[in-house]
Amino acid sequence: MRFYILFSILFSSILYSQSDSLKSQYEVIYKIKSFNDTLYKYNAAEENLSLLIKGHKSLFRSTQKAISDSIAMAIGKKSFENPVDGKVILDMKNVPGVYFKSEVFSDNGKQTIYKELMRNRFSFPLEDPIQWKIGNETKIIENYSCKKATGKYKGRHYVAWFTEAIPIPDGPYVFKGLPGLVLEVYDPSDNIHFTMVSFKKVVKPMTLMKDAFATKYSTFYKARQNSIDNAAGVLSNQTGITLKPADIARINSNAKRNNNYLD
C-alpha cells in the first residue's frame, strides 16, 4: 500500500514538473523587412521571426537568436580549449548577426516585452495596447481572406491584415488583439513590414528570456537613449574593456545611424 502511495506521489510530481515547461501547439513564421535609417532606404534588413502559440499564451522572438548564440558558444568554447601559444584567441567573425532582439510574451492578452541592450536585459509590460479600427477592405494572403485594421503604436500608424479563418487573436510583436491571426502588418511608409511565411502545428518549448530586469517602458527608453548617445562608454562599462580611441569614434558613429525603432 505504501509503495502505491509513494508511486502515485512520484508520478504526479513528474507530471506537474512537465506541465511547468510550456510547449507550443502552433508556430507562425513571419519575415521582418525594415530599414535602420529611414532617410537612407538602401538594403533592407530581413530576418525570420517565430510566434509560438499555446492556448491563450504566445511567445514572439527571432529564429536567428538561438542559432547565433549557440554558434558563438561553440566557436568560443573551441577557442578556449585550443589556445594558440598559450593564449586564447576569440574571433566572432563567423557568428551570424541577430537583427531582431526583442521578444514578446502574451498571456491572455497581457503582453510583456523583453529587450536586450548589450549585456543588459529588460522586461516591461505593454502599457498602451493598440486600439484597432477594423475597416471594410479585404485581400487574400496565402489563400486566407483577410480584413484590414488600422491602429497606432508609440506614435506610428500601422496597417494590419488579419484572418478570421484562424481565430487566434495574435500576431507579430505587439500587433495582437484582433479577432483573428495577423498575417501582415506595416507602417504606411513601409519602414517596418511583417509578413507571414508559414503557419504550422509545431511542438516547441516556449522559454522566456532569462535574467531580465523587470521595469517600465520609460526606464528601458532612458537606458536605450543612453546607449545611443554614449554607446562606447556603455559598452566599455558593461564589458570592462578599455576601448581604443579610434574604436570609440567608430562605435558612437555606428550607434547613431539607426533611427527606426519599433519600441
Next chain:
Amino acid sequence: MKKLLLLSTFAIVGLTNAKSIDLEKGKKENEKKSDQKKESESELKMQCIQNAMFVWCTGEFYHDTVCWGEGSGTATYQQAIADEIHNSQLLTEYICGQGTGSGWGTGGPN
C-alpha cells in the same frame, strides 16, 4: 547441534563479509568525498586565463584576462567563458557595425 554450528558459522562468515563490504564502501565514499573536496577547492580558488578578442574589420586585438573562483566575482569556469564570449560578440558587433555579416549590435528596430 551440528546444524546449529553450521548456521552460526554461516552467520559469522556473513557478518564478516558484510562488515568488510561496509568498510570498503566507506573507504570508497571517503575517497570520493576527498576527491569532491579537492575539486570544489580548486573551483573555489581563483584562476585566470588570458585571451585576445580579434576584431576582424579593423584587424586589431583586444587583450583581456578572464577569471573565475573565489574573489573574481564569477563562480565557475563555464560562466566566465560564456561572459567573455558574449563580450567578444558585442565588441565585434559594435565596432564592425551593421550589415557586415558579423552582427547587428547597432542596428535593428530594437
